[in-house]
Amino acid sequence: MLALGSRAPEFTLPDQDGNSVSLSNLLRPGPLILYFYPADFTPGCTREACAIRDLHEDVRLAGMSVAGISPQGPERHAAFREKYRLPFTLLADVDKFVIKMYDVSGPLGIGTRRATYLIDQARYIRAAVLADFRIGEHESFVQRAIALSTVTGRAAGRPAS
Secondary structure, rough: OOOOOOOOOOOOOEEEOOOOOHHHHHHOOEEEEEOOOOOOOOHHHHHHHHHHHHHHHHHHOOOOOEEOOOOOOOOHHHHHHHOOOOOOEEEEEOOOOHHHHHOOOHHHHEEEOOOEEEEEOOOOEEEEEEOOOHHHHHHHHHHHHHHHHHHHOOHHHOOOO
């Protein structure tokens, strides 16, 4: 995992529709919850995506957005997104370049670890969680990010002006 307070590496990946999307583009509207997951349509990843989907309106109202990254291609992401009515962007990292940059490759470079980052608009990592099989940890992480933004009136941990 990348260290808290470090800068999130810039990247560009294809989304579920094959469009190129950069980290900078994702951050334009506000802070980003960026989550990495092993594969579309697996039980754990489906549960995680649906939990985030169910929190998405609160995320949006808190001034944040969500994007998920896994090694499947755009077509697979499109099918996953459509089947489970996911309202957020899914990015295809088939070569696992970004997965490696964010230090979430599985053991011996095999697979992808389940990790979630909260990134502010200046690209600083404000919070993170790594919980491979504890999917509820990621849902709790998103809930805490929403609460922080809502309670403090500042989006996702950005320092007050």
